[in-house]
Amino acid sequence: MARWPKPPEGSWTEHYPELGTEPVSYEDSISPELYDLEREAIFKRGWLNVGRVELLPKNGSYFTKEIHIAKTSVIVLRDRSGQVRAFHNICRHRGNKLVWNDFPNEETSGTCRQFTCKYHAWRYDLDGSLNFVQQEGEFFNLDKNDYGLVPVHCDVWQGFIFINLAKEPEQQLSDFLGPMITSIEGYPFDKMTERWYYRSEIKANWKLYMDAFQEFYHAPILHARQSPAKFANSAQQAGFEAPHYRIDGPHRLVSTAGIRAWELEQDLRKPIEEITRSGLFGPWDIPDLGIEKMPAGINPAGCDPWGLDSFQLFPNFTILIWGQGWYLTYHYWPTAYNSHIFEGTLYFMPAKTPRERVAHELTALSFKEFGLQDANTLEATQTMMESRVVDRFPLGDQEVLCRHLHKETADWIEKYRRERAGA
Ligand code: FES
Ligand SMILES: [Fe+2]
The missing domain is CATH 3.90.380.10 (Naphthalene 1,2-dioxygenase Alpha Subunit; Chain A, domain 1)
Structure with a gap:
């Protein structure tokens, strides 16, 4: 109240x-x-601001955010339709950090059409879907639909991008803001x-x-x-x-x-x-x-x-x-x-x-x-x-x-x- x-x-x-x-x-x-x-109790449950939409000027723009306390890294991006989305920054193959530059623990940003893992080149679309598996025929009953990037709840208010690491946030962002x-x-x-x-x-x-x-x-x-x-x-x-x-x-x-x-x-x-x-x-x-x-x-x-x-x-x-x-x-x-x-x-x-x-x-x-x-x-x-x-x-x-x-x-x-x- x-x-x-x-x-x-x-x-x-x-x-x-x-x-x-x-x-x-x-x-x-x-x-x-x-x-x-x-x-x-807090950082895996509350809405966290990770920046502003100006950091994602065009479709395909992205940045990563290290959330140390939650022990994760998140990719925040603008997809092909212009929507802002967030995913955990982990490759579904063997767990490599998907997006990083010279130093794996440093944040990075850029523009791309898809993300390619540095380890065995699995590729992910901007909507998080897995669209390429190296030597796919050697895997066992692998359905690429089951191995998209893990989404993170993401919402935008007044150009401020918020994420929520909970499986299901207890409140919508606007209710949380009050x-x-x-x-x-x-x-x-x-x-x-x-x-x-x-x-x-x-x-x-x-x-x-x-x-x-x-x-x-x-x-x-x-x-x-x-x-x-x-x-x-x-x-x-x-x-x-x-x-x-x-x-x-x-x-x-x-x-x-x-x-x-x-x-x-x-x-x-x-x-x-x-x-x-x-x-x-x-x-x-x-x-x-x-x-x-x-x-x-x-x-x-x-x-x-x-x-x-x-x-x-x-x-x-x-x-x-x-x-x-x-x-x-x-x-x-x-x-x-x-x-x-x-x-x-x-x-x-x-x-x-x-x-x-x-x-x-x-x-x-x-x-x-x-x-x-x-x-x-x-x-x-x-x-x-x-x-x-x-x-x-x-x-x-x-x-x-x-x-x-x-x-x-x-x-x-x-x-x-x-x-x-x-x-
Ligand atoms: S860990 Fe990413 S392709 Fe193997
Ligand atoms: Fe001061």
């Missing part, structure tokens, strides 16, 4: 009594056993095709990095040196308060006000920002988005100026829409209880002038600098959490979404355990 909290006394957390206000265990970020349970997420339908994601991509291995549990982007009040402290000293000092003294948090089913939202950087006193900006008319929040000049009005779900607190909305889709995907007319996605792909692969992708309206291109580049570089500071801290957090010297951590009201992520994770694991015990 969706709720729109507007707490009179400023407590977001108490609006969700099921979350409690007690200190929180982070055992889910340091336990190999719980990591194994997350595999079965009203808070679907209320951003109509944002011009399809027009923001200029893409900047960062990928990094982080030696911390995936949820710790999600937590770092679920509250922003650490920014004036952790990222103080990213801003001119005068700005950083006053920001630290003022503290930071986001105007809106919201929880809807397994998903979360934090919305924040912005600043008009160009209206600040000059010594509160960096010279490079002045020259490029850009910064972390994006280019100062908002492009024409080509829509009459913003979708209803965006900027729910009506901030003016509005900074950003960060929509966090359970389990491991974030869509962050900026008031300056661009958006970001984050993916957190677990590789072990204490490590994951982080992907940050920036999407802009394609630059029409060199000035716009440079403005995008400064935003992308600023994002990387901030992201590195966050990641660096997480590795320090992970190692000390593993000491188990402390086992409960107090979370403030602006950490309500962190509280929810860990509760949601525990709930999925609990549900899985109950079903397994009852089976």
Whole structure:
């Protein structure tokens, strides 16, 4: 059930009594056993975003996605009719990984008419059907119809491609997304095709990095040196308060006000920002988005100026829409209880002038600098959490979404355990 909290006394957390206000265990970020349970209870059951349709520009385009925690690799492709499909990346003959380039564990992409296995040249059509077997006559009653690629449930919402590794997903994608997420339908994601991509291995549990982007009040402290000293000092003294948090089913939202950087006193900006008319929040000049009005779900607190909305889709995907007319996605792909692969992708309206291109580049570089500071801290957090010297951590009201992520994770694991015990 969706709720729109507007707490009179400023407590977001108490609006969700099921979350409690007690200190929180982070055992889910340091336990190999719980990591194994997350595999079965969450990553083999939930809808996972693997990218956007622009990665599949024509029929026959494909890319592979390594889903380490689920111990599989998936081929995502556009078939001859233009439909987006997904298959497990395994040859039905003797189990070789079907699609890879120079290194079997690295993701790849391209365009083709069919897939040929590197081992004995079995060939598969783009619809997954097996259409060639080397020395077929030597096999015993082999019916090629029985040996197509193993399909993976796949659906597309607003150009975002989702897969579900369950035999039968418990919910359709649109039901899983729910009203808070679907209320951003109509944002011009399809027009923001200029893409900047960062990928990094982080030696911390995936949820710790999600937590770092679920509250922003650490920014004036952790990222103080990213801003001119005068700005950083006053920001630290003022503290930071986001105007809106919201929880809807397994998903979360934090919305924040912005600043008009160009209206600040000059010594509160960096010279490079002045020259490029850009910064972390994006280019100062908002492009024409080509829509009459913003979708209803965006900027729910009506901030003016509005900074950003960060929509966090359970389990491991974030869509962050900026008031300056661009958006970001984050993916957190677990590789072990204490490590994951982080992907940050920036999407802009394609630059029409060199000035716009440079403005995008400064935003992308600023994002990387901030992201590195966050990641660096997480590795320090992970190692000390593993000491188990402390086992409960107090979370403030602006950490309500962190509280929810860990509760949601525990709930999925609990549900899985109950079903397994009852089976
Ligand atoms: S394993 Fe693929 S053709 Fe033999
Ligand atoms: Fe940060």
